[in-house]
Amino acid sequence: MSVLNQKTVFVLDHTQYFGISSEKPIDLDFFKNKGSLCPLSKSLWTFSVESSLEYCRIVWDLFPAGKLVRLIVSDSAAHVVNTWNSSTQNISYVTNAMSMVGVPQSSAHSSDHSVIHGLRAAIDALAEPSESQKEFDQKLQNKGRVICITSARDDKSMVSLEDIFHTVLAQHNLLATKQNDCLPINLCHLVIINITPMHMGLLVSTRGPQEISPHLTSEIHSVYASEVSSKLTHLILSHFDLASTTVTGIPMKEEQNANSSANYDVEIFHSKNSHTVIFGSEFLPTSVKEGSEYETVTLKWSTPRGCGTNDFQLCLAQDRVTPVDVTSRPSSCLINFLLNGRSVLLEMPRKSGGKQTSHLLSARGGEIFIHSLPLTRSCFEDFPSISEGSGGKVIDYRIADLSNLIKSNTLLPLKSSTERRYDENLQKARIKLCKRSTYFPLTLGLTIVYNMQSYLESLLTAIGKEELNDSDINQCQQIIFSILGLTNRQEPLPISLCQRFRSSKKEEQFKLLWNELELLIQSSGNSTGHKAVLLSLRECKMKCSEFSNNKPEVNQSINEIENLRENINNNIVIKATTDSPLSPILFAESASKSKRFLPYCGNRSLLGIISSSQKKVLQKRIEFSGRICTPTGQTAKLYPNVGKNERHPNKL
Template sequence: MSETNHKTVFVLDHTQYFGISSENLIDLDFVKSKVSAGASLPPISKSLWTSSVEAAVEYCRIVWDLFPTGKLIRFIVSDTAAHIVNTWGQGTQNITHVLNAMSMVGIPPRTAPMTHDCSVIHGLRAAIEALAEPTDAQKDVIKRAKEDEKALNKGRVICITSARDNASMSSLEDIYQTVLVQQNTVAATHKDLLNIDHCHLVIINLVPVNLESLVTNRGVKEVSPILTSEIHSISAADISNKLTHLILSHYELASTTVTGIPMKEEQNASSSANYDVEIFHAKYAHTVIFGSELILPTSIKEGAEYETVTLKWCTPRGIGASDLQPCLAQHRITSVDVTSRPSNCLINFLLNGRSVLLEMPRKTGGKLTSHLLSAHGGEIFIHTLRITRSCLEDLPSISEGGGGRVTNYRIPDFGKFMQAHKLVPLKAIADRKPDENLQKMRAKLRRHSRYWPLTSGTTLVYNMRQYIDPLLNLVSKDDLTDNDVLQCRQAIFSLVSLSTRNEQLSLPILGNRIKAHKKEELYKVIWTELEAIVQSSGSSNGHKLVLNCLCDCRARGSETAEKAELDQAIREIDGESSSHRASVIRATTDSPMSPPHVLEPAFIKKMKSTSNQNTRSLLDIMNITERNQTQKRLDFAGRLCTPSGQVAKLYPNLGSKEVNARETEAK
């Protein structure tokens, strides 16, 4: 019973100002009545008092739906005096009693004259006195408590009022702090009253829609060790959303929106559409499954200030033993908008004995059911299902990461790390402090684990010990001797020589996540990691000498690389200038009969043409060979017998034999 939300007091301002209109217009229309076409009713608006009462009652409905016992709320109306609406007794902790009392109080009269006695301070004073009264649960705790034990008494006061500016709000907080201290002084002398150990004051400044408030919002502020306060300035149209947002943090609740609920249309029963229903429940129903590193999908509803988890409706079915076995937790739920038709249909559907599985929307893979909605004994609960390994399965290996991914943890190195930091029990000695060695080991462990990559894929230095040892083993000491510093310097110089010669380092294939594709980038990553290791290993003089040597060699290596690039550029420039100078000297000293120089353009062009002439293709070679063979053969006999200038006739005697045969037959 030491929680702040065990006792909550609503203080409602009932002064004349709350009798004015909120200017939040509501349109009305005729339903199923014989009215001429085009007729309409003028819009109406609620008063500030009605808006504040409705929002406060809705706050109570959500709390009492989710927590039938243990969470108590009282109402106090303040005008010229404080009017108590209900008590801490369980018989008055219901909406019916509160609404009946509010109907008797009525709307503040607008015509009544404004007096100084009409103030919200009377209600705040009565709220502090109400927090000092013990509840039935607190009385039981006090009876069972021992003499030296003390029952903590905490509470929250939500005041809905209207102030002129920030100075008025500050004055209201000061008055509340003064009255709170006075009440604790009075409670110290009365056995029937409890001392208020802590109070959370929430002030809501309410103004009409068409007015701009001069009071600025302010988050939670610690006014004193026993008082924290916060201020919210809102219009009358947003007070319901503001209290709905505050209730999530006041009672550690979470929001879930069930999407894709198939429902028949009210006007057309033959067609159906998908609807969304938002529900509230304990926050633990979501956080209990975060150990598997799965993040539930969230979104922000239009007009709301908080996030809601979006879960998809699955095919409903009856409750089975297989569905309840992997259940991790169950909590009551309540609908955010109880007057909407989708909410009523969902509640009636669940109360009829059906259950609904809720799945997490996923882009890839099969569906993953994470929650179950079901009714037990006339109350609806949300069940959180196990979606990770079961406790009945074998324990996972250390090499298995989240989701079954095999990761390259440095398991052998971690074993050596544990062996190097093993603790041995010692006998108690009077001269030695009890925790002296323990503090030394903690400091050593903190120093050595300051930079210690968990996987082999996130480090290069620990994968190439053959090039760096014994530097890694020596820098882990608390203090370095001169010999240790000398060995570390030798290891650094050896790495510098490898970097100067630009030699390729042999590294194991471990799926490194370090992006170093070139040799220069690889050496740069190695120097950076070495510097981080030496810096985190210790702060002795030896460590400083090794670090200075490392930094000097790294800077000298970068200067050497830049100098090598500069020398190469100078050599190229010198080569071009020397060739040009040689051609000038030869042009001035050679005689006209001297052979052409190899660098002269005419000679180069001639050599290219000669080389092009001597170059023959395969087709040229075949044509030349065929031409030579043709010259060796005898020419055609008809061409030889035909005089020059005439065309030789091919087959001249063709057909002469047939003519001779016909002539012979004729004779």
């Protein structure tokens, strides 16, 4: 047994304390006024038995076989209610047996009454092999869960109860190693539920799961007696990996007035797989009911119809269901409706608006099932043609490459040999297939490398080998260097098929190409040759990144143009006599002569480079001396000495 829910043992405290009232009055409806009546309330024992029987009913409804539950009553001694035999694993047998136990007598005071007797018997019950365990000769992992419903005074009493249980478990495992008639308990999960009347406070603290030892995990829950049923309902979801679904909007006729109808809700339990199989449960609408501690998925009742065979072909999963409140009128009406051969569709709201059918409720063989319906295209529909693609949009599948991959990894039968280890060839085949399929784009629109197969054919063939020789390495490096040249020259890539990459920018194309080549070579192998090719590719990729980073900065190119321009200007005769030596240089003639010497400067044009250079030269021009000498805010005089010689004619 590999899970804890294969065996579950309930230990019910039957001491005299459980005969007291829970102080929770029962709500009664009277058609006529009966006057003042004494309030009625259930005892702690009644709440304890009802909640444990409800736990058993849910387990046996959802798991008719394989999940075993036993009940033990503890007072002055341990009283075993049922066994691991399948004939005693039903609600009728347990109910009849519990009816003979009766309510604890408050007058029977004795120091021998204790829940410890039941805990000792629970360990012995877990050690007994079940019918399925007896079928196996070898010993399996024996795991189980013990749920104890009792009442303690304080936390120290609860810790003492855990210590006693741990000591008895350790002693049993020690004896089980020397005996063959009982199984050792590999792991036990102890769940203690402490209940008290309503007028008393919760004297025991709630504690989550805690590992006491490698063989024992314990947790404590402290609740009022009226809430023990809700607590066990919450715990059963995690114990058996269940989920809750609430069917809302069920139209039902009123019991008092048959002409009118109202909408009701019914909560059902089932396996969690019914929710998670539909893209995970996060896509389903959830809510928390009042007084509950868990979430429930709310699905709306849809128009019922007859149950046909076509309704079940599209199911992703099917699981048994059971109502949470089996005695309520809405639950009874829904069960009878389904058992009469009708089916109910359940709808979930869409984020974009509207509704979509997600589940189906139907009955077969007297049992009710919930079917999870696919929200996307069904696998039972006709497959799309490869020429059309999925939905008529995908038309560039790499069919030929996939066919070659299958042929290169086809396995043939081989005679067994003592020199070869078992499963040696299969392991090699798995490793080879894993390398080849680690990176395998399904369509040409997802790859740029396989759109250049004619250009990269020798590289793709070489890296597909287990080992690369010097010739293969040189051949791969030559192709990588040629790609580096294309990148530096910004020449278009030889992409012949995919229109998606044709319309993208050259920088994006080269970036995708280098990244995809690195991923492809890295996933092809770990040999010395593969590492050498990968190292060469990364070095070239770094050079390309440096080139792209430096390309926006064309200062070096501008400096070369300026130096070239100065050499040319030294040989030019100044034609305009009005130009002063500090006038800006005219570049019309020099530009035409030096055009063939200009280096590559990225996407900038020659006019842009010369214009930017000319602006720098203008910025270096000597400022007008009058403007420099004049204080800020005043106007500089162009000829400040004009008129001085006229006022003093005798001075030269």
